[in-house]
Amino acid sequence: MIHDLELSILEILFNDARTTPQQIAVMTGHSEPEVTAVIRSLEAQKIICRYSALIDWDRVKTDQFEALIEVRVTPQREQGFDAIAEQIYRFDEVNSVYLMSGAYDLMVTVRADSLKSLALFVAEKLSTLENVLSTATHFVLKKxxxxxxxxxxxxxxxxxxxxP
Amino acid sequence: MNYDRALLKRFVDVPPSGIRRFFDIVSTMKDAISLGVGEPDFNTQWKVNDAAIYSLRQGRTHYTANAGLMELREAVSGYLNERFGVQYDPKTEIFLTVGASEGIDLALRVLVDAGDEVLIPDPSYVSYAPGVIFAGGRPVPIRTYEEDDFRLTAAALRDAITPRTKALILPYPNNPTGAVMERADLRALADVLKDTNIVVISDEIYAELTYSGHKHVSFASIDGMKERTITLNGFSKAFAMTGWRMGYACAPRELLSVMLKVHQYTILCAPTAGQYAALEALRSGYDSGYAYVREMVRVYDQRRRIMLDAFRKMGLSCFEPRGAFYTFPCIRSTGLSSDEFAQRLLMEQKVACVPGGAFGESGEGFVRCSYATATDKVVEAMRRMGEFVASVRR
Known part of the structure; x- marks a missing residue:
């Protein structure tokens, strides 16, 4: 039951993070203190990481560049892909990192204020990492x-x- | 040309739907929020649209069998068995109709003769009584009460039966009240019906939309009742496909073959592209455990709770509806009639609802509020309605 409530709360907040605990209590048929407690616990567990707005950046800034980079790496003994993934996601330029099945290992998305800085990041920081075998960069043109x-x-x- | 002599009086005399008047006002109003919509706000799943588009690309633009594509009838049969535990033979006991509405019309036409009576729980969907009149019969409303959660009781049914009673329309989950019938309620009706020759037209179009743990019980699944039941259902509400006009009728061969004959001569077959769309809805539904339906129900349920909570805070009594997507609050405590309430709410707060009287005499004193509208709009509509009710009471 609590598990169902957790899922309902997460789905409601995912759709609209501004929904108040009071409103969620009404929508799910639970008490407000119960809902508040579950939200606190989800926050404490870092299941809810933050509350943010979904923004269509294309319509605000035109000088931001985003790229998807396919990265092939050599996994390391005992640590698999995690250590190299960490080396990559520590960079501020890196927006997301996924471990993938298929022809390459990591999907990295990178955001930068200019084409040049993005290209330099890939050339100088990413591809020069030890264990990175190759990269293929795809620029995002439109979302x-x-x-x-x-x-x-x-x-x-x-x-x-x-x-009727 | 004398049109009065040309046209049949019983058709001319049926008044236009009471809903029409509101429609005209709301459509001219900016920023009005309509709680008057009787169809899902969800869109048809794209894969369903895509299946129909693909069928067109394949050039599948011819008639199908009168009863509809065999694979679709088989899918409907499997679906009804899986979801509601009723068994219908896809070869002889199911055919596809143009919306469940066609099924209502066909059933009434093959059953009702001049002077025959058809029992209709009241309040109910606006089309039943005119359908009976069009067929030449006499609609007999059976009052249902908020105290009984708007269920049809065996006693009320027994009292309404006369030697002229040919059919009972059983519209649950109910539009406009949201009432549902439990298995025990249906068994009690079955006891009354079992020694009669009354046919039950069970309109189960809202069968998938139930809440608070209620699971729809199909009347044909009650012991001994399948032989006298015409089960009507469709894709409009369960799969958000209203504009596709895809429904189906199921009944024992003896009943269904006669309905099919009318369908065959008047309609030929349900639209072919729509049949391919419906097939995709059932197949992908089955494959995903009806995830799309469950997601809609989850969201409807949240809005239903928002409305019930809001009515409670406004001081309007409202029984808890456990089906369809309507709430039916009682507005008598405001001292207004349903018509006045709906009219003033629309003019003063730009929120449209439908006066209960549009659904039959016993709907007077209530209004129908549909929660098939975006959650944020439901919240805003309830805020405005709260202000309205407070201003009326002041």
Whole structure:
């Protein structure tokens, strides 16, 4: 039951992090103290890492560059991919790091204020790391959809305003 | 040209739906929030649309069998068995209709003759009574009460039956009240019906949308009742496919074959692209454990709770609906009629709901609020309605 409540709370907050504990209590049929306690515990466990807004940056800044970089590495004895992943995700330029199945090992996304600084980061920092075998950089030209949200979509309710 | 002599009086005399008037006002209003919508706010899953588009690309634009694609009938049969424990033979006991609405019309046309009576729980969906009148029969409303959670009781059913009673429409989960029938309630009705020749038209279009632990019970799954039941259902509510107009009718062969005959001569078959869409909805539903349906139900349930909580705070009594996507609060304590309440709420706070009287006489004193509307809009509508109720009481 608590597990169900946790999931419901996470889904509600994921959709709208501004939903108040009071509102969540109403929506799930639990008490407000109960909901608050679960949220605190989820925060303490770092399951909820932070509350942020989903922003269509393309429409705000035009001088930001983002790239997806495929990285092939040599896994290390006893530490597998974790140690090399850490070496990469420590960089401030790095936005996300995923371990992947398939033709390469790590998918790294990098954000920078200029094309040049992004290129230099890959050339000087990333590819020179010990255990990095090769990189392939793909620049993001346009984001259409992110985290289930379609950017720049003008949603209109086309239903009849009153129907039986 | 004398149109009065040309047209049949019983068709001309049926009044237009009471909902229409509100529709006209709301459509001209900016920033109005409508709680008057009787269809899901979710969109059809894209893979369902894509299956229909693919069928068009394949050139599948011809008629199908009158009853519909065999693989779709088989899928419907499997679905009904899996979800509601009813068994219908896809070859002889199921056919695809143009919305569950076509099924209502067909059932009434093959059962009802001049002067025959059809029992309809009241309040109910607006189309049943006109359908009975169109077929030449006489609709007989059976009042249901908030105190009984708007369920149809065996006693009320027994009292309403006369020698002219041909059919009972059983519309649960109910629009507009959100009422559901438990197995025990249905068994009690079955006891009344078992020695009669009354056919039950069970409109189960909201079967997938149930809350607070209630699971829909299909009337045909009650012992001995399948032989007298026409089960009507469709894809509109369960899979958010209203505009596709895809429904299905299920009944024993003796009943269904006659309905199918009318369908065959008047409609031919349900739209082919829609049938491919429906097939995808059932197949992907089955493969995913109906995740899409469950997700909709979860969100509807949250909004339902928001509304019930808001009504409680406004001091409006509202029984807990456990099906469909409507709440049916009682507004008598405001001293207004349902019509006045709905009209003033719309004019003063720009929130549209439907006066309960539109769904039958016993709906007077109530309004129907649909929660098939985005959660933030439901929250805002409840805030405005709260202000309205407070201003009326002041």
């Amino acid at each position: 259409y959809k992110f985290e289930g949200v379609i950017f720049n979509e003008h949603k209109t309710d086309e239903r009849l305003v009153v129907s």
